Amino acid sequence: MNTLDYTKRAVTILICLITIGVFNSHAIRSQFLDIDEGSGDSGTSVVEKQETARSLPPYIATNIQARRLDNIRGAVKITWEKNPESDESFIVGRATEVPHNTEKALNAISIKLVAPGEELSAIDSNLPPGQYYYVVLSRTKVMDKDVELHPNVNYTTVPVVIERESRRIDERNMPDKVTLIHAMIVNRTRVLLTWRGIQSPDATYTIYRDTSPLNTPERIRSARKIGVVDATKESYVDRSIDKTGTFFYAVTTKDRSGNEDLQLTPDQSYTATGLFVALESRNIVSGLRVDNLSENSVRLKWHGAEAAVGGSFLIYRDIQPITDPEKIALATHIGTVPMSTTEYIDRNLNKGAFYYAVIGKRANGTVDTALIEDSNYTSRPVVVGSRYRVTGINSVYRENKVYVIWRYSGSTGSRAFRVLRLERKITDLRGVSNSQIVGRVNILHRKFVDNNPPGGKYYYALVPDKREQWNRYGLRAGMNITDRAVSARDDTVREQKEDSRQPQREYRRSGIDNILRMTFFRGRFGLAIKRLHIALPQTDNQYDAAKARLFIGRSLIELGKYRESLHYTLSRDVKRHFPMDSRFWSSYAISRVR
Numbered sequence: 001m002n003t004l005d006y007t008k009r010a011v012t013i014l015i016c017l018i019t020i021g022v023f024n025s026h027a028i029r030s031q032f033l034d035i036d037e038g039s040g041d042s043g044t045s046v047v048e049k050q051e052t053a054r055s056l057p058p059y060i061a062t063n064i065q066a067r068r069l070d071n072i073r074g075a076v077k078i079t080w081e082k083n084p085e086s087d088e089s090f091i092v093g094r095a096t097e098v099p100h101n102t103e104k105a106l107n108a109i110s111i112k113l114v115a116p117g118e119e120l121s122a123i124d125s126n127l128p129p130g131q132y133y134y135v136v137l138s139r140t141k142v143m144d145k146d147v148e149l150h151p152n153v154n155y156t157t158v159p160v161v162i163e164r165e166s167r168r169i170d171e172r173n174m175p176d177k178v179t180l181i182h183a184m185i186v187n188r189t190r191v192l193l194t195w196r197g198i199q200s201p202d203a204t205y206t207i208y209r210d211t212s213p214l215n216t217p218e219r220i221r222s223a224r225k226i227g228v229v230d231a232t233k234e235s236y237v238d239r240s241i242d243k244t245g246t247f248f249y250a251v252t253t254k255d256r257s258g259n260e261d262l263q264l265t266p267d268q269s270y271t272a273t274g275l276f277v278a279l280e281s282r283n284i285v286s287g288l289r290v291d292n293l294s295e296n297s298v299r300l301k302w303h304g305a306e307a308a309v310g311g312s313f314l315i316y317r318d319i320q321p322i323t324d325p326e327k328i329a330l331a332t333h334i335g336t337v338p339m340s341t342t343e344y345i346d347r348n349l350n351k352g353a354f355y356y357a358v359i360g361k362r363a364n365g366t367v368d369t370a371l372i373e374d375s376n377y378t379s380r381p382v383v384v385g386s387r388y389r390v391t392g393i394n395s396v397y398r399e400n401k402v403y404v405i406w407r408y409s410g411s412t413g414s415r416a417f418r419v420l421r422l423e424r425k426i427t428d429l430r431g432v433s434n435s436q437i438v439g440r441v442n443i444l445h446r447k448f449v450d451n452n453p454p455g456g457k458y459y460y461a462l463v464p465d466k467r468e469q470w471n472r473y474g475l476r477a478g479m480n481i482t483d484r485a486v487s488a489r490d491d492t493v494r495e496q497k498e499d500s501r502q503p504q505r506e507y508r509r510s511g512i513d514n515i516l517r518m519t520f521f522r523g524r525f526g527l528a529i530k531r532l533h534i535a536l537p538q539t540d541n542q543y544d545a546a547k548a549r550l551f552i553g554r555s556l557i558e559l560g561k562y563r564e565s566l567h568y569t570l571s572r573d574v575k576r577h578f579p580m581d582s583r584f585w586s587s588y589a590i591s592r593v594r
Contacts, residue, residue, distance in 0.1 A: 058083035061090055061120075061136035061154045068160055072216055072263070074127040076160050080120050080136045087314060087336050089139040089329060090114045092122040099135040099155045105147055108135050115329050116314070117367055123215050125266070131159035140332060175203055175253040175261050177269045183249050189277055191238040195251050195269070202256045203231045207249065209238060214250035214270045217262035223250070243366055246274035246325075276325050278370040284360030285313065285368075285376035292412055295386050297347040302358050302376070304342050311339040311363045315356065317346065322357035322377045325369040331357065351411065353381035387413035388443050390462045390480040396584040397486050399521070402450040404460045404482075405588045408443050415442050416465035421450060421458050425477060425485075429463060429470040440465065446591065457485040511535060512544050516551055525555040546573040550581055553589075562589040 056062065061080040069075040078092055093099070093108030112122040124132070135155035141147045151157045176198040186192045193207060208214055210223035227236050241247065250270035254260040266272035287303040300315065316322055318331035335344055339360070346356075357377035360368045373379045392407040404419060419439040420432060441448050443462070450460070461481035464473055477483040515535060519528035532548045532555075539545055553568030568574065569586040 056083075056150065056153070057148075058086035059088050059138040059141060060148055060150065061138075064134065064136055064152065064154055064156055066132075066134045066156050066160045068162070069123075069216060072125065074162055075123060075125040075216070076127065076132065076134075076162075078122045078124065078134050078136070080154070082120060087116045087333050089116060089333070090120075090136050091139050091142055092124075093135045093137065094124055095133045095135065096130065098133050098157055100149060100151065100157070102145070102147055102149070105135050105137060105149055105155065106142065106145060113139065113329060116333070117361070117365055119212055121212075123213065125215055127162045129162050129164040131161050133157070133159055139329075143332075175200065175255040175259060177261055177263075177265060178205065178251045178253060179265075179268045181249065181251055181267065181269055181271055183247075183271050183275045185275065185277060186237070189241060191241065191247070191249075191275060191277065192235065193238060193249055193251070194235045197231060197234045198253055200253075200255070201231050204254050205229050205231070205233065205236075206252045206254060206260065207236050207238075208252070209240075210248055211245055211274075213248045213266075213272055213274075215264065215266065215272070220250055220252065220262050220264070241277050244278050244369055245366075246276045248272075248274050276369075278325070284362075285358045286372075288356065288358055288374070288376055288378060290356050290378055290382045292382065292384070292387070293345060295412075296349050296384060297345055298349065298354070298382050298384065300344045300346065300356055300358065302342050304339055304360070312336050312361050313339060313341070313344075314359050314361055314367070315344050315346075316359070318355050318357075319352065321355045321379055323371060323373075325371070328357065328359070328369060328371075336361075349384045351385040353383050355379075355381055383412040385411035388415060390417070390443070392478065393460065393462060393480060393482055394584055394587065395458075395460045395482050395486045396580050397488055398581065400452055400488075402453055402458070402460070402486055402488060403584065404448040404450065405446055405584065405591075406443075406462055406480075407591055408446070414465060415444055417441055417443050417462045418465055419448050419450075420461040420463060420481075421453065422461060422481075423456065423458060425459050425481065426461075427475050429473060429475070432470070447588070453488040455488055457487050459485050511539065512547050512551075520551055520555060523558075525558045528552075528555045542573055543577050546571075546577040550574045550578050550585075554585060557585060557589055557592075562592040565589045566593075 061082055063081040065079045067077050069077055080090070082088065082090070090113075091110050092112045092114065093105065094111050095104060095108040097104060099105040099108050111124050114120065114122065124134075133156050135149070137147050137154065149155055178195040178197055180194075180196040182194050184192050195205075197205070205228070206225060207227040207229070208220055208223040209226050210219060212219065214220050214223055226238055226240055229236060238249075248271050250264055252260050252262060252264070252269070264270040284305050285302050286305065287301075289301050290298050291301075293299045302313075304313070313336065314333060315335040315337070316328055316331040317334050318327065320327070322328055322331050334346055337344055344358075355378050357371065359371075359376060362368070371377050386409065388408055388410040390406050391409050393404065394406070395402055395404045397403075417440070418437050419441055420436050421438045422432075422436060426432075438450055439448050441462075459482050461475055463470060463475075463480070475481040512532070512535060515528065515531045519525070519531055529552050532552050536545055536548050539548075549568045549571050553565040553574070556562075556565035556568070566586055566589050569582055569589065575582045
């Protein structure tokens, strides 16, 4: 390259640096180093970088480097370092401007997701001529859009320049490349590799495997050679996988003279996407259980099959079941504990439903990502929030039944409660016998009917389903035990007494009551509404009219039309003749509307 070419390139680079606001002597020196030596180093001393790395949180990548690969046109290698205690997944991004702020960093084009345990490097290939900057960010922080940026620590300020190169003809006559390479799992742990061969009967194919894409000659030379087949074959079965992991393959061609073409094409002669293979494992983690510890924390417990020296457990959380290794990469890594520990507390959670997975990482660095339902990942969510509790209770006696309704709050814990029928108001549950338990309910249903209770006055209470919780469960009147006793009595006797005072109500038993017996009390609520509406104009008795409106309202409640029912249960004559019923059923309807 002559002096004039160097001068033109230097002028172009200086103009770019002035435009992006990073024009300083340090950057100029780095830029010329990049031109001459293929280096993107910012010039920061090793001591300065080490001091910076120690002062940063473990989720920040450090010592980022981006260099051209001289032997591959349009390819850049990005490397970085991380805190040894970090189990972060990192996203490598490419930008055409310095990604010095959050917006530019998040808008960078993602070129690779590097999971915990993988090599801290990425190859960006097939780049057109231009200048490129790179940034390496924690996947968790990217998801939260809360990133920290440090120049020449986790993003580059000096561009890697890809120049337009003149087409050079290789002096050696290399064999053609295979095309249409494809890898798929067969028989659970074996990989079938297929490709389209070349038209040369004297060629041979060499198959390579590695845990990173085989996109450079150096990677192919360091990869494991797993097989050689002649030109008549266009497939190969890899039976030699001995550990769980993600694998990449390449197939090269070699002619009779021994020339092997190592310049490969993605998804033609090498697989650009890894194939995950999970071997049968000893199930390092089993019996995973997650329980609510408080309103905003949960406790995870599990069994560990081995206690490898230096091994650890990785804990993940997500809003969807973590059913496969790909979902592990998308889940939030919330903690790491040594294999001597089989418990973890996830604190300060927001309200919601969460799923968990715990996987083992052996001392040699291999991660057991074979996921088994309800063994090392949860198939049912744990709901975080306040526990279910009763916030109000009332009861009313009608038609030889006691209706108990309640309000509740909370979103987590057991929904099962017991209903107690008590002859006196109590504040604790000592001495309560099984004979006083009249039902088991789901707190979400808000209603219980005590059919044909014996004559007397009763208080009703809602208590936890499990008796072992009773000794710390207090009763408060109007909250979880009724404030007033309800009288269970024979309605026929009451009606006879009322009839002796008001003989004109004979129609009530033969008219409205007959309608109710034939419709409402047989569950025919739509017909009850229709017939009661017909009967209303036919009576001038206020008590009859009030009763008809009350049961129209109750029929609407049974049909789920709570808002419409309030027009009847809160009408003036219903409130005058049936005050307790009006208050009870209107409160119930309002709670359902809300």
